[in-house]
Amino acid sequence: xxxxxxxxxxxxxxxxxxxxxxxxxxxxxxxxxxxxxxxxxxxxxxxxxxxxxxxxxxxxxxxxxxxxxxxxxxxxxxxxxxxxxxxxxxxxxxxxxxxxxxxxxxxxxxxxxxxxxxxxxxxxxxxxxxxxxxxxxxxxxxxxxxxxxxxxxxxxxxxxxxxxxxxxxxxxxxxxxxxxxxxxxxxxxxxxxxxxxxxxxxxxxxxxxxxxxxxxxxxxxxxxxxxxxxxxxxxxxxxxxxxxxxxxxxxxxxxxxxxxxxxxxxxxxxxxxxxxxxxxxxxxxxxxxxxxxxxxxxxxxxxxxxxxxxxxxxxxxxxxxxxxxxxxxx
Numbered sequence: 001x002x003x004x005x006x007x008x009x010x011x012x013x014x015x016x017x018x019x020x021x022x023x024x025x026x027x028x029x030x031x032x033x034x035x036x037x038x039x040x041x042x043x044x045x046x047x048x049x050x051x052x053x054x055x056x057x058x059x060x061x062x063x064x065x066x067x068x069x070x071x072x073x074x075x076x077x078x079x080x081x082x083x084x085x086x087x088x089x090x091x092x093x094x095x096x097x098x099x100x101x102x103x104x105x106x107x108x109x110x111x112x113x114x115x116x117x118x119x120x121x122x123x124x125x126x127x128x129x130x131x132x133x134x135x136x137x138x139x140x141x142x143x144x145x146x147x148x149x150x151x152x153x154x155x156x157x158x159x160x161x162x163x164x165x166x167x168x169x170x171x172x173x174x175x176x177x178x179x180x181x182x183x184x185x186x187x188x189x190x191x192x193x194x195x196x197x198x199x200x201x202x203x204x205x206x207x208x209x210x211x212x213x214x215x216x217x218x219x220x221x222x223x224x225x226x227x228x229x230x231x232x233x234x235x236x237x238x239x240x241x242x243x244x245x246x247x248x249x250x251x252x253x254x255x256x257x258x259x260x261x262x263x264x265x266x267x268x269x270x271x272x273x274x275x276x277x278x279x280x281x282x283x284x285x286x287x288x289x290x291x292x293x294x295x296x297x298x299x300x301x302x303x304x305x306x307x308x309x310x311x312x313x314x315x316x317x318x319x320x321x322x323x324x325x326x327x328x329x330x
Contacts, residue, residue: 014052038078118162159183245309
């Protein structure tokens with residue numbers, strides 16, 4: 001019984017062979033041959049007998065593909081561990097200047113500062129040298145958690161984020177990452193998406209790049225964005241009203257502080273915006289309470305709560321712009 005539960009849990013975050021082929025740029029037939037002859041990975045099977053791959057499988061396949069592209073035969077590296085594969089890549093690239101994760105790389109006077117988040121992309125880029133004067137990659141992170149823990153507060157010109165799949169409900173998460181990073185522009189590398197999410201993404205000012213993407217292709221996209229930067233979009237416009245509202249950006253205490261600060265400056269916008277946000281927060285709470293009472297119109301109150309939450313997020317963005325413009329501290 002425990003085995004079935006484990007496999008069910010793993011399957012929920014797995015990818016079919018077609019998706020893996022697209023992400024790693026390895027043909028489906030080649031994947032099957034590598035598995036059958038060399039057992040390079042061991043995908044689980046769905047109830048329909050479909051191969052299902054985990055993120056760890058994708059990372060290993062990416063390592064193998066990079067070494068094969070450098071002239072190694074699959075038979076000579078198939079039995080190596082991931083650590084040994086990385087060592088082999090390091091040895092192959094020892095004469096190149098490699099980008100180190102969580103470290104500052106090459107410096108130049110004119111380049112845009114680029115930060116990359118994504119396990120496959122960071123793996124690829126860590127073994128490629130670039131003498132491009134238009135940009136410098138100053139940070140490679142496998143996950144968003146690594147990026148947040150780095151406490152990187154330097155200005156970011158271009159944020160590159162990799163998502164194997166993008167669902168509608170994930171867009172608010174990407175929006176939040178974009179906002180908190182402070183990046184001027186964002187490149188979203190995505191594998192698959194549904195029609196609803198694609199509709200939202202296509203109407204945004206995200207610079208979209210479908211996977212698979214080679215390092216050379218990504219450099220071209222970064223070059224173009226460096227030469228012709230986009231105006232940072234108001235990210236809340238990208239979020240569907242049906243998706244969960246973003247988390248609060250300001251606490252009640254901070255809003256009260258900002259409201260009191262407004263008396264010491266000419267602009268009274270902090271006071272007005274803080275008051276509006278507090279009112280919206282109160283209505284969010286009210287809607288949640290009505291929903292939890294099991295009233296007949298609970299669904300309506302749930303929808304009202306979401307809509308109010310999105311309105312509150314927009315006002316929080318407005319307040320943030322005022323805070324920056326006035327040089328206020330909270």
